[in-house]
Every structure is written in C-alpha cells, then in structure tokens.
Amino acid sequence: MAPPGDHRRYWRANLRYLAILLTIWFAVSFGCGILFVEPLNQYRIGGAELGFWFAQQGSIYAFVVLIFVYVYLMNRLDAEFGVGE
C-alpha cells in the first residue's frame, strides 16, 4: 500500500486528466456540433458541411478516441504509482 501522500498525488493527476479529456469531449460535441455549428458550416469535409459532420459523425469518432486515450493515460499512471492490479 502506497503512503497517503502518494494517493493524493495520484488522485490529483487523475483529476487533471479528467479535466483535459472532458474539455475535449465538450468541445467536439457541444462546441463544434451545436454552439459553433453555423460558423463551422462554412468549411467542408468531403461533401459535408463541417459543423453538420461533427454533429453526426466527428463527435462520435472523437468519443471513441477519448476513452482509449484515457485508458492509456490511466494505465500509465497506475503503473507509475504502483496502484495497478
């Protein structure tokens, strides 16, 4: 069992990852897909307007990538602090 100070630092690092990843999560869906859909629609990806594409395709791809990045970061963090199983 690691000392309590380590646990606190582990938890802080975890929270920092969460803050970064959830900011991206918000940006790709609520940001690109909803709030800024109009300005983004001036650009195109293939035959689709960019804002529309984010709302119906891009945000979903980003979600999948986000979870796998989170898994990678946390596995690394677990190993660093010796709290993995």
Next chain:
Amino acid sequence: MASVNSRFTPENLETLMDVQTWTYLIVGATFLLYIGIAVWARAGSTTEFYVAGGGVHPIANGMATAADWMSAASFISMAGIISFAGYDGAVYLMGWTGGYVLLALLLAPYLRKFGKFTVPDFIGDRYYSNVARTVAVLCAIIVSFTYVAGQMRGVGLVFSRFLEVEINTGVYIGTVVVFFYAIMGGMKGITYTQVAQYCVLIFAYMVPAIFISLQMTDNIIPQLGFIADVNDGSGTALLDKLDQLHAELGFAEYTDGSKSMIDVFAITLALMAGTAGLPHVIVRFFTVPRVKDARISAGWALLFIAVLYTTAPAIAAFARTNLITTISDRPYTELPGWFSKWEETALVAWVDKNEDGRLQYAPGEAFMGGVDQQRADGARVPGPYGQALLNNAPTDNANEVYIDRDIMVLANPEIAGLPAWIIALVAAGGLAAALSTAAGLLLVISTAVSRDLMRKQIRPDMSEAEELWWARGGAAAAVIVAAYFGVNPPGFVAATVALAFGLAAASFFPAIVLGIFDKRMNRSGAISGMVVGIVLMFGYMAVYRLGWFVDAVPDAEHWWFGISPEGFGSVAMVVNLVVALVVSRLTAPPPEEVQDMVEVIRIPRGAGGASMH
C-alpha cells in the same frame, strides 16, 4: 401460424415466399443459437447470475454492452428519425454515444472497485441509508420497465411484418424466448448470448448499408459514402443533392435543424447523463475482473456502438434521397412494388388530393389522424389506381404522402432491390436488438427484487439458493408484466421513454458522481438532491408533455428557457447538483468509515471479484 393476408397476390407470391422461407430459416437458426448458448452458460450461483462471475473478457463485455444498449429503437427507428429530422437527429447520435465518455471517465472504474452488484447497492452503502437505497430501487425498476415494454413491442412488430403473424403472437413468442434464457442463464447466459446478438445485429445493419452506399456513391464504406458525391455523373455531393431536393419540395434544409440551439443542447446533455445513469448499462461494468478492464470495456462498448451509430446517419441520408427521387411526382402505377407492399401494413399511404394520379410529396401532414384504410369484408378498398383508400379527412396542404419513419430501415433493402436473404437478415437483426436489450433490463428488475429488496431489506438471512430463486422469480414476474405491456402498450410510452432518460439524469447520475468525487457529500445532501431532481422532472413532464394539472398541453413557447420535456432532465440534473452541494455543506459530514470507503474506491488496487458482502 401465418395469417391470411391479401398481400399474397399471385405475381409476387413467389418472391414473398422466398423472403418468408429465408426469414424462418435465419430467425430460427439465431434463436436456436441463443438458447444453446444459454444452456451452455447457465448460472449456478448468485455471483454468476448477477455479474456473470465477474470474469468476462473486456472485448466480450464490450460487445455484450453494445447489444444490451442498442435496442429495437436504435436498430429500427433511429435512422428513420434522423432521415426525417436531418441535423436535429444529432441529439440522439451524440447523446447516446457521448454518455459513454462520462461512464468511462466518471463512473465505471470506481463502481467496479466498489465491487457490489447493483446501483442501489452503491447508493445505499455510500449514503448509509436504506431510504436512499429504496429510492434507487424504485427508480431502477421504473426506468427498466419503461424500456422493456418498448422492446417486447419491437419484437412483436418485427414478427408481424416479416413472419406474417399477429403482433400479439409475436410478443408471446419473444416472451418465451427471453423468459427461457434470462431466467436460466442470468447475467452469465445473457452476456454470452448478447455477444452473439451483437454479431447478428451489426451484420444485419451493415450489409444493406454497404450495398446502398455502393449503389449511390460507389463507396464501400457508408460513412465515406455519406460525405461523397452521388454517382449520377453530376459531381454533386450527396448531402448537397439532398438539400436541393428538400428546397425544391419546400422542406427545411436537411443539414439545418428546426429545433432551437438551447433545446438541442439540453436534449443532448440529458441523453448523455441519462445514458451514463441507466442501471442496465452501469451493471455491465461489474462483470469484468479488474478496474482497468472496466475502463477498457467502456471503450470497446463505445467502439462497437459507434459502428452502428455512424452508419445510421448515412443510411438516413441515402434512404431520404432514394425515397424522394423514387416517389416524388411519380404516377402511382409506376411506383416500385415495395410501396404497395408497405401500404398493406398501413405504414405508407397516399391520398390523391388533386386527382392527377401522381404522388405529390411536400411538408406537412397529408391527412388528419393515423392511417385508417377503407375496408370492405376485411379487404382494403382499391382506388382508381389500385391504391388503398383512406377514411381520413385530407388536410388542405399540398402533401399527399404519409411515410412511417420506422420503415426506413426495414424497407431499405427492398427499396434498394436487395436479395431475399438480406431482407430476412434485417428481421433477425431487429429481433437480436430487441431481445438483447429486453434480457438485460429483466435482469436489472430481477436483481432489484432479489437483492436490493429481499436480501438487503426483508430477509437478510436467506441462503444463496433461496436468493437465486427470488432472482428467477423476479425475472419471471417481470417478463410477464413486460409481455402484458407489449400486448397492451400504454398510450404514454413515447413520453415515458424520454422520462426514463430524464429520471436517470436527474437522479442517479449526480448522486453517483458526487458519491465518488465529493468526499464531503452526505446522506441528507444526496437524498434531497435526488428527490428534488425527480420531482422536478416528473412535474415538468406531467405538465408540459402529458398536460396533467392544466387544461391543455402547453405550447412550446411556454417551455422554461425554451427547453422541451425531453431536454429538461439536464435542468433537473443541475438543480439536483446544486441542492445536494448546498444541503451537504449545511449538515454533518458523512461518518469516518464512509469517507474511508470513498478513498478506497478511488484507487484501483485490490478490486478482487464482485463480493457478496
């Protein structure tokens, strides 16, 4: 079993028989497979029954979660809804996938470390309160029943359309199958059956999509076909062509929505938080061996879900384009055969308002009320062109055509002229989607009865064998009630599905997240937050969707902040959070051992198997 149906005219008898034979073959084979797996993986202990022994591989668990999550609505209805809603359909696409990010980052690893079987378990222990546990049990049961009734109905619909049996007979057949493997196998049987069901449903969804993408854009991947040019030599992008077609007929642009931005925002948020708070989804993450497996399981689940969810908008755009170019301004007598075939099921209809024999397709309802075909001696009365005549009073707009959204996926292979075995495959896929979701929900209900009520509150001293019987009994009772609702669907089903998400978002989601991330959160704070959230959600839904306590259902302009009842869960969730935080800071902190428990679930080491105590 087959009912007499006037659809069997001599000229199409041969092809229809072919589709039916294929459907019996494929659906029969998949049912045998599911039952075989259930027998092989039957549960011998409560741990196996509740969480499959906690030893499921993350990829298998991801597939099972995906099948559990994707219901008859995802498989049959979603592409159709998007097809008619255009950009606004994004609320479902983002809402029902983005929730998995919240689940993976904020809930799954910690709940797995906590190591019990159910969401009410967590709420009850974390908030050291049987009141909180009971509120959670009730929410879990309400949410799950709402859902499961819809699934049984979905099973009935697929049976009736593809196997020509009565909808109710279809419900009974589905009930028997679910009954058999949910009760026998518990979570273990369900998990492995769902892996098979995922494979069936995704194959059934992708094959027609790939064929149609090839037909329209020469692209083998539907997601790329979606953003490609149509292959008619014009060099126009598919979505631009669709926007042009919409403009010509007077519809709003496909790539523009008609909902307000704040409502789109609120609905998306409510669906995301609701997804992350749904008990039958959360419980899946108790079935893997370690905390790191819970994290990666959520990733696999979302990947498997994303395959279908990124294909759906492509199908929606293909189907919409195909539909408009096929029917608009075309003489009825020159329509392809699928139109009259689906006319038989009353899912499409045409009223020749200007009596020119052609279909005019435009915005607005073509006639008043639901399709009501004229019948004499049980057979429909043909009009001058052979169309089904209606009793409905026509509206005074230009639109003459009614198309049910649900046929966009079911009729897609026929519209594209694909072979009979693919049409049969779609039936098997729809059934797989409905059955897998129903089974997962039944398990939540049976667990709520046997564990959260009997073991924890009424008979703590019963043996494991007894508890297992309570679990099976609970599942049996639930499946019978579900079949009843499938046969006699309550009129408010659509409203209650939105309510299920709203409730999960307004109750479970904040309570669980605060339980993990706010050590200072206590019993008073969590309970008052949940109660205020639920009451607010119920009240808003009752007034603004069902019209209770008021003379008539209020118009959209009276919505608070312009937010629809579907999106109101996000408001109730925020209120829950604020109330919980304020009340908890004004009352005594939670006991020492609860604070220690929060410390422990934050660290992955030592998760062990899901434990009994």
